[in-house]
Amino acid sequence: MPTTRAAARAVLRLGAVALAGSLLAACGSGTSGTASDGAGGKVTLTVDLFGSFGYKEAGLYAEYEKLHPNVTIKQSDTQDEADYWKSLQTRLAGGGGLADVQGIEVGRIASVTQQQAERFEDLRKYGADSLKDRFAEAKWAAAAGKNGEVLALGTDVGPEALCYRTDLFAEAGLPTDRAELAKRWSTWDGYLDLGRQYKAKAPGKSAWIDSVGSLYSIMIGQEKERYYDASGALIWETNPPLKAAWNASVEASRDGLSAKLDQWSPQWNQAFAAGSFATIPCPAWMLGYIKGQAGETGKGKWDVAPLPGGAGNWGGAYLAVPRAAKHKKEAYELVTWLTAPEQQAKVFTAQGNFPSATAAIAEVAGTTDPYFNGAPIGKIFGDAAKAAPVQVLGVHDQNISQQITxxxxxxxxxxxxxxxxxxxxxxxxANTLG
Structure with missing residues (x-):
């Protein structure tokens, strides 16, 4: 979602999920009343997330509290997913300080299912089995434990595109039409070549891309096998597509195309409004992040175009309920509601996080975004989601990705x-894996 999610989120699993499958009628979004352990039957549910899941921005907490007057929701956030995960591991080991609902980045879900299943609720005990048909098959399967446990419910996925600054492109004499750009950068070589043209006439001190780390992440998100193969063996050192993404990133650095900004850093955040870079690899969840950092002054200056080299996926997330949560049943009811198709569609409209619920995908197909110059984001990201490979997920995907970036x-x-x-x-x- 990152996102480090958002912020990412980021892979972030980089988890790619092909959103195929028949579209379903929207599931009901209402839930039963919650049990209480507080004065007057009041319950406070705590939600701990990383980056921007979009629930506040889409007004979902306020809507849920209105539907359930006895429930108050308190959310805490950590911007950097790596910091969030480290803190979560400490609290899981100690059994204290855990929220009722914890966000899980898709790059960590294999760690949850393969190594930490005993620390999270099996949501089947609350009826989660009935929800399977809501989600794309790969999204559901990734959160299943070794014995069929349902350890989390999917929020979003991260189909990829490119976001770009039309005003900076125009000043550099480049085309700004998204369809023309998609042809010009149909390959990554074309994208880097256009970047060199931009550099020759770049306005101010702006660069072509924010960082070569983000270029690597978006490219590797187009691959089915990245760090592990289907048998679970580590392949990252010898995997040709991974080395190709590394080499392209090194080339971009060598040619001076990068603004040299560490993603999720304060300097990177400030650069969105300052116009420090002209393009940024843009999984769907990045739309909300751009809006938050660029603000109202950025409205109409940004646009979205299809990704070079084909479809891919970078990021996405899940919501899980720890065994040590105080309000497990009530937490499950909230998670079920937040991940229902209706709510996923609302989050996409407000924030850009692309749905993992199949019924929501049809609902958002015609969505455009005035902030991004009216870009048909429903179609761009919907087409990317349908074409993205179903990636192999490994326990240490996120850790390996972080070391490379x-x-x-x-x-x-x-x-x-x-x-x-x-x-x-x-x-x-090697140090990370022990």
Missing amino acids: NALSEVERKGLAPDKAWENAKKGV
Whole structure:
């Protein structure tokens, strides 16, 4: 969702989910009344998330509280998903300080299902089995435990596109029409070539892209196998598509196309409004992040076009209920409501997080976004979601991805030789995996 989600979120699993399957009639969004343990039958549900899931922005908490007058929802946020996950692991190990609802980035879901199933509620005990047909098959299956447990319900997925600044493109003499750009950058070579043209006439001190780490992440999100193969074996060191994404990122750094900004840093946040870069790899959840950082002054300056090189997926998330949660049944009811097709459609309209519920996909197909110059975001991201590969998920996807993007940051920000940076990535992964 990141997102590090959002912020990401980020892969972030990079988890790719093909959103195929028949479209279903919207499931009912009402829930039963909650049990209480407070004065006057009042219940406070705590929700702990990373990045921007869009629930506040879409008014969903207020709507749920109106439907359930005895419920108050309190949300806490951590912007950086890596920080969030580290804190969550500490609290899971100690059994205290956990929220009733915890967000899980898709790059972590294999860790939950394969290594931590005993720390989360099996939602089947509350009736989650009946919800399976709401979701794309791959989204549902990824959150299933070894014995068929339902350990989380899916929120969004991250079909990919490119977001770009039309005003900066125009100043640099480049076309601004999204259809023409899609043809010009139908391949990643075309995208980098257009970047070199931009650099030659770039307005101010703006760069072509925010960071080479984001370029790597969006490219690897187009692959079915990235860090593990279908048998569960680690393949990242020898995987040709991964090395191709690394090489393209190194090339972008060498050619001076990057603004050299660490994603999710304060400087990166400020750069959205400052116009420090002209393009950014843009999974659907990035739309809400751009709006939040660029603000009203950015409205109409941004646009969205299809991704070079075909469809992919970067990010997405789940909602889970820890075993140590105080209000497990009530938490499940909230999670069920938040992930229902109606609510997923509302979040996409307000924030851009693309639905994982199949019925919601049809509902948002015609959505356009005035902030992004009227871009047909429902079609762009819907087409990408349908064509995205169903990726192999591994326990340490997110950790490996982080080590690689850290190494690329050393290339672009410190001038480290790519071969040396690659060796650092290998060492980092080895240390992470133990």
